[in-house]
Amino acid sequence: MPEMPEVETVRRSLIPLVKGKIIKKVTLWYPNIVTGDRDKFVSELKGKKIIDVDRYAKFLLIRLSDNLTIVSHLRMEGKYHLVLSDAPKDKHDHVEFEFTDGTALRYNDVRKFGRMQLIDTGTERQTTGIGKLGVEPNSAEFTDQYFISELKKKKKNIKNTLLDQTIIAGLGNIYVDEVLWKSKIHPLSIANKIPDDKISELRKVINKEIKLAIEKHGTTVHTYLDANGEAGGFQNYLEVYGHGGEECPVCGNTLEKIKVNGRGTVFCPTCQVIYK
Numbered sequence: 001m002p003e004m005p006e007v008e009t010v011r012r013s014l015i016p017l018v019k020g021k022i023i024k025k026v027t028l029w030y031p032n033i034v035t036g037d038r039d040k041f042v043s044e045l046k047g048k049k050i051i052d053v054d055r056y057a058k059f060l061l062i063r064l065s066d067n068l069t070i071v072s073h074l075r076m077e078g079k080y081h082l083v084l085s086d087a088p089k090d091k092h093d094h095v096e097f098e099f100t101d102g103t104a105l106r107y108n109d110v111r112k113f114g115r116m117q118l119i120d121t122g123t124e125r126q127t128t129g130i131g132k133l134g135v136e137p138n139s140a141e142f143t144d145q146y147f148i149s150e151l152k153k154k155k156k157n158i159k160n161t162l163l164d165q166t167i168i169a170g171l172g173n174i175y176v177d178e179v180l181w182k183s184k185i186h187p188l189s190i191a192n193k194i195p196d197d198k199i200s201e202l203r204k205v206i207n208k209e210i211k212l213a214i215e216k217h218g219t220t221v222h223t224y225l226d227a228n229g230e231a232g233g234f235q236n237y238l239e240v241y242g243h244g245g246e247e248c249p250v251c252g253n254t255l256e257k258i259k260v261n262g263r264g265t266v267f268c269p270t271c272q273v274i275y276k
């Protein structure tokens with residue numbers, strides 16, 4: 001499942017491929033990918049120019065002329081690829097944006113879970129799932145003061161609190177395990193019992209981890225867009241995720257694997273302190 005750094009990688013790789021191109025025709029081979037008015041999606045996009053590609057957490061925001069934005073969520077396996085417009089359709093290609101220059105951007109999704117929506121630019125918080133999301137790592141809003149005061153309101157465990165996206169957006173299962181291990185906080189710690197200095201440390205670790213993950217994925221853009229597998233690179237930097245039963249890289253004791261609210265969770269019972 002793409003996490004925020006992968007989506008950022010997709011964003012960066014899409015910009016040089018599509019920026020400035022004008023949409024000649026939109027084809028919905030599998031219309032359910034589009035939420036809202038599908039006829040309008042097809043008709044309104046005709047003639048529009050792609051101005052830029054932005055992102056909020058795991059949502060891609062494809063900015064178009066005339067104040068329009070396509071909000072695209074890749075969910076489990078969605079991906080984009082640029083082809084010549086007469087290239088044969090892959091059986092998992094579901095949406096096509098044909099451009100006036102003879103190329104086409106195709107949305108491919110084996111599981112068909114991804115979604116797209118056409119909105120007026122600037123209304124994304126009112127009209128899409130973005131409205132429920134918290135702040136992003138490395139943003140000006142993600143301060144110690146914000147993080148401490150938000151965690152004080154949460155009586156559930158920190159793992160689940162970080163995963164629910166309402167305080168901080170964009171951290172998935174992999175990164176939550178990594179950042180909790182690096183901050184030496186047990187995943188079952190109760191959010192509002194964690195000391196302020198540990199929250200401050202956790203914030204710094206989150207920012208650093210996400211920055212590094214984006215850098216590492218940035219080197220594997222083409223692998224990801226050619227889309228046969230996962231974005232490479234960063235898995236080599238994972239220290240606990242996927243390493244249950246192995247030695248903790250810090251203390252050498254065995255990393256444990258448990259389920260927290262149904263999500264596989266790896267942690268070090270020696271290094272990570274439980275606050276409750």
Ligand SMILES: [Zn+2]
Pocket residue numbers: 248249250251252253268269270271272
């Ligand atoms: Zn350890």
